[in-house]
Amino acid sequence: MLGKKRLRFTDKQRRRLAAKAKLLGRAVLNQIATIVTPDTLLRCHRQLIAMKWDYSSKRGPGRPRIIQAIRRLVVQFALDNRSWGYTKLQGALAHVGHDISRETIASILRENGIVPAPERSTKTTWKEFLESHWTTIVSADFFTVEVWTWRGLVTMYVLFFMDLATRRVCLGGITTNPNAKWLMQVAKNVTDPFDGFLSGKRYLIIDRDTKYCDAFVHLLERAGTKVVLLPARSPNLNAHAERFVRTIKDECTNRLIFFGDRPVYRAVVQFVEFYNRERFHQGMSNELLTPAPSTANINGQLVCRERLGGLLKYYSRQAA
Incomplete structure (x- = not known):
């Protein structure tokens, strides 16, 4: 006798019980099940079905990143080419190896707040203006x-x-x-x-x-x-x-x-x-905004020009 102790099953035992339970049905189980409840057996059965169709553990590590890369590419193509509609975007993506539907492209653009081509092409971005x-x-x-x-x-x-x-x-x-x-x-x-x-x-x-x-x-x-x-x-x-x-x-x-x-x-x-x-x-290749005459003579006297009591300094060499 187990008394009030809970009977524990292995995964293999749960699978066998669940398979039998499905064949018997809830009505018969209510009459004969004494170790576990009918609901427990049926829940185990549903979990086994879900596990059968769950491929997450078999999925390669690169797949989610590939999907995100495609989404970023859709957004990039749309922003860089504001006159392109869904069909032209679809063709450009297929050309670089990504075959996705117009509906998927439209969904990705909507999620990123990008309007359709007719409206998008009438607007000039700040980057383009500058x-x-x-x-x-x-x-x-x-x-x-x-x-x-x-x-x-x-x-x-x-x-x-x-x-x-x-x-x-x-x-x-x-x-x-x-x-x-x-x-x-x-x-x-x-x-x-x-x-x-x-x-x-x-x-x-x-x-x-x-x-x-x-x-x-x-x-x-x-x-x-x-x-x-x-x-x-x-x-x-x-x-x-x-x-x-x-x-x-x-x-x-x-x-x-x-x-x-x-x-x-x-x-x-x-x-x-x-x-x-x-x-x-x-930001300007570490150059002066107003080019100063270059001094090839490295032996010329070094001169320091100070402004604001030495707060600002500029160094140059005197020409020979």
């Missing part, structure tokens, strides 16, 4: 500097412009009150037909900062530079300007304490000059 107009685009942005005055800490706003193709920076202005009148004067300066920074440029990229008033935008566009607004909350689309802000803060303004507005103006002007002429840029 690549198509790279040499004619300038970006603009503000950053702030805190200054000590007799009234306490005061925020100063710095507006700058950057030529995306060359990375050269132009200081638009510095003020404690970036109102419409001030911005209009900045716009006149940068659109001057003789030496304005925007002369010959077709596009100016700005974010949706409310400081950019309508009058500022209209003046720029009348001068021939179209203003392009960045999508909301998308600083990465103006990455070069954002990087400049980080650079000038890390290498200059965050290392100084300013008393009054004149030191701020001097520091920013000096850094912009350093940035354009004397700083080596990793």
Whole structure:
């Protein structure tokens, strides 16, 4: 007698009992089953059926990755070729060895938020826009500097412009009150037909900062530079300007304490000059933005040019 102890079976015994139980059926089992309940036997039977059709343990380790690779390829083909419909995508995928249906392609694109070809082909991506107009685009942005005055800490706003193709920076202005009148004067300066920074440029990229008033935008566009607004909350689309802000803060303004507005103006002007002429840029093959005459004479005297009390340094050799 087992008493209250639970009788345990091996997997082999469970399979034999389950097979017999299925043949007998629940009604007969209710009359004769004494060791285990009918439900237990039938559940074992269902589990054995499920195990029979479960091939997960036999699946090779590479299969899931192959499926994901195909999905990524579908998305890549659709984004790189916005006029391609499901049939053309299907043909291109078959050409590289992946035979999948139009329905599967449509499902993958829907899951990734990619609209069908007719709608997709009417939209220009930021990447395409930038690549198509790279040499004619300038970006603009503000950053702030805190200054000590007799009234306490005061925020100063710095507006700058950057030529995306060359990375050269132009200081638009510095003020404690970036109102419409001030911005209009900045716009006149940068659109001057003789030496304005925007002369010959077709596009100016700005974010949706409310400081950019309508009058500022209209003046720029009348001068021939179209203003392009960045999508909301998308600083990465103006990455070069954002990087400049980080650079000038890390290498200059965050290392100084300013008393009054004149030191701020001097520091920013000096850094912009350093940035354009004397700083080596990793994103530009570690070269200067404004090439300096190379000195073949390695024996020439080494000269160090300092700015802002030695905060910024540039080294060169004197010609023989």
